[in-house]
Amino acid sequence: LAAPSSSDGAVRGLAATDAELYVADTADNRIVVYDAQTMRQLRAFTVPTPGRIALATDGTLWVIQGMQDANGPSIGHYRKDGTALNDAPVLPAGTVPTDLAFAPSGQLSIADNGPSQQILLYARSSSGQLAAAGTLGTRQGIFHVVEGAPGDWRFNGITSIGYDQAGNLYVAQNGQGPRPYGTALVGQGAVLESYAMGTRTLGWRLDGLTFVDAAAFDPANTANVFTGSKRFTLDYSQVSGKQWTYAGFTLNRFAYPDDPALHSTRGVRGSPMVRRFNGQPFLYTLDQYAHYLNIYRFSSATDGEVAIPSGLLAQNPMPGNWPAGQPTYGEWMWRDANGDGHVDASEITSNPSTGATVGNGYWWVDTPGNVWLATPLSGIREMPMQGLDAQGNPQYSYASSKMFPMPAPFNRIARIVYVAETDTMYITGFTANIPWDASHWKEAGPVLARYDNWSSGSPTLTWQASLPWNTGSSPQVTTVGIAVAGNYVFIAELYTQKVDVYDARSGQIVGSMTPGANVGNTSGWVDIYMGMSAAQRDNGDYVVLVEDDARAKILMYDWTPG
Known part of the structure; x- marks a missing residue:
């Protein structure tokens, strides 16, 4: 045929x-x-x-x-x-x-x-x-x-x-x-x-159950893990590979056909961040390349395990004719003001003044629910959460946004992690010494830096570290993901199946994690912008979750610092 x-x-x-x-x-x-x-x-x-x-x-x-x-x-x-x-x-x-x-x-x-x-x-x-x-x-x-x-x-x-x-x-x-x-x-x-x-x-x-899918820990319980459309529970007393149980499917295409994930390029939610406000869980997800930030709330009494569409922040108009009412230019957001999980044109707010300056940025949501957007060239923007509305949706406004200039030594930002509890910002990206080029458009960059007192307006560059980076080798050595937990920063390499570990206090490299024999000593590429997460367990161990695009799974590393 x-x-x-x-x-x-x-x-x-x-x-x-x-x-x-x-x-x-x-x-x-x-x-x-x-x-x-x-x-x-x-x-x-x-x-x-x-x-x-x-x-x-x-x-x-x-x-x-x-x-x-x-x-x-x-x-x-x-x-x-x-x-x-x-x-x-x-x-x-x-x-x-x-x-x-x-x-x-x-x-x-x-x-x-x-x-x-x-x-x-x-x-x-x-x-x-x-x-x-x-x-x-x-x-x-x-x-x-x-x-x-x-x-x-x-x-x-x-x-x-x-x-x-x-x-x-x-x-x-x-x-x-x-x-x-x-x-x-x-x-x-x-x-x-x-x-x-x-x-x-x-x-x-x-x-x-997972493909082009990352995973994130519930901040209230490291035995509770969410992917874009699933929830898993972990029993750390079991042997590797036997710890997880499939506990919930969170995407209801019948009750909520306007779930933004169903209208994205691949129809998946992708990279999750789990946050809790007033003890209640909320799910924030990024599409594969971080163009859109989706927001979901939960109501176990009415929807069981299902994540209810609550909001959406878009860096630019979505291709196609969905949703009705989105602008033709500039960024926009939607909040489910009437609580029905459907996108109504009257619930959309646009921000044409930013034009294309926020395009190809990277989203991060901190513990209090403030939304950060790292633009490649225009600095970092914070949108403080304005509390929950009557339907239980997180509220944001363009008018309340705060802009922070790109700090030295960067001339292009690729990833950020902001730790609100210590007012610490971690940034990866490119500098004049190793500038960005279009052939490495999804990489996290060759430099990692920590800034203290970030929100003061005069942040302190505490340390910077050179990350693994050799685009002339075979395979190439580049970075793609970042996660921060406790005293450590975890960096995922793109082609070389490694997770590098840095001391968050000094910037010194501690070592690296690689796939073990129980997964054939191999893993695939991390093929999404937010492809990893990390958490510190109550016993002091660190657990790291890494997307494996090639083999349709998520690898979990469990590490006890020496």
């Missing part, structure tokens, strides 16, 4: 017998049939934007079709020569079919990625027609009470289903469903489950 580069040419459905292979050519509205032995094309027939295909024992094809229909996809039934049989069941309103499969009993199963998050069952009636025969899975899936709590039969974005000859059911999920036609959305990780249909019990489950 060949498709123009401007179209979505992905193969979205396959089925085969020993003699023939059926391929869904979605872009060209047809199913193509090949000889299964020689791969010679035998024939093709028209089906409107077909997707998944299931072969019945009578040799007919059941197809998810109409991938681009205004009313959503439906089910088609065809003879193998393409003759439409027109006897497929009409699905319940709101159903979004994503896959279909036949059980050994002959029962047709249809995965529904609509609000029900169930598998619909159909069996032959006495008249010979397929009729509804029940469902599998908890209605609303993972969003049944308690919303966001994972568990058996609580499906979340079914992408594929299938049966083996023994009747065991296999269900693949990614927290979203199959990639919508014509989009680049990547999903929210992966879960593969197997259920024994005789007893309806879970056989096994495999979790692969």
Whole structure:
């Protein structure tokens, strides 16, 4: 099959017998049939934007079709020569079919990625027609009470289903469903489950829950960890790799379709920062390259584990037509003034006076909730939190912002961490000695510096340190992330699988952390601006979380200073 580069040419459905292979050519509205032995094309027939295909024992094809229909996809039934049989069941309103499969009993199963998050069952009636025969899975899936709590039969974005000859059911999920036609959305990780249909019990489950995803500790409890769309609990008494438990899925695409993460380039929340105000948790997240800062609040009584969209700070207009009411120029912010989690044009405030001067900056939220923006060339801005509004949303205003000039020795700032408790600012970036160049656009820079009495207007440069940096080596040695906890600063290298540790009091390097044998002595690139976090446990140990983009996981280092 060949498709123009401007179209979505992905193969979205396959089925085969020993003699023939059926391929869904979605872009060209047809199913193509090949000889299964020689791969010679035998024939093709028209089906409107077909997707998944299931072969019945009578040799007919059941197809998810109409991938681009205004009313959503439906089910088609065809003879193998393409003759439409027109006897497929009409699905319940709101159903979004994503896959279909036949059980050994002959029962047709249809995965529904609509609000029900169930598998619909159909069996032959006495008249010979397929009729509804029940469902599998908890209605609303993972969003049944308690919303966001994972568990058996609580499906979340079914992408594929299938049966083996023994009747065991296999269900693949990614927290979203199959990639919508014509989009680049990547999903929210992966879960593969197997259920024994005789007893309806879970056989096994495999979790692969993070990709282009960082993690952060709850400041109230280092055993509580958030990623962009998940919450995990840690049991430090267990051996490495067995410490984590998946505790919550925090993104509800049905209740909050205006969640800004769902409208970003990849459809993921990305890098989290967890803060607590008046004892209540709040989640701040950055997209992959820190263009936008999303704000979320929690209400366990009404939304369980789900993070409720609360606000958004944007350095520039978002591409596309969402949200309605955003400016065409300059930065802007949204606060959920009516508390419904949806973005209303009346809730948007713009700041055109800054123009493009804040573009490509880096966000940081300090312990009291003040938002800092490190611009590359225009200095560092603080937006003090103005308390919580009546809905429990953090409030910010452009009028209350304070601007701090870029301090020597920097001529371009890449990352910051501000520690409000000690009025200390840590900055990484570039200097005249090693200037920034566009080929290293996402790096944290070759220099790290600490400034005390930052908010006084006359900060003191306490120390500066040269970071690992050699762009002429193979692999290159550069930096990409920073985290600060207790008496130490942690720096992630981009290509060389190291986390370097510096004494926050002196700037002296202490050593480095590298992947151990339990992860194959290797990890992938940190491919996001805020790809790491750190915390000090009550026992004095330090724990560091680092994104591993290549292998879709997060590495945790647990270190006891000597």
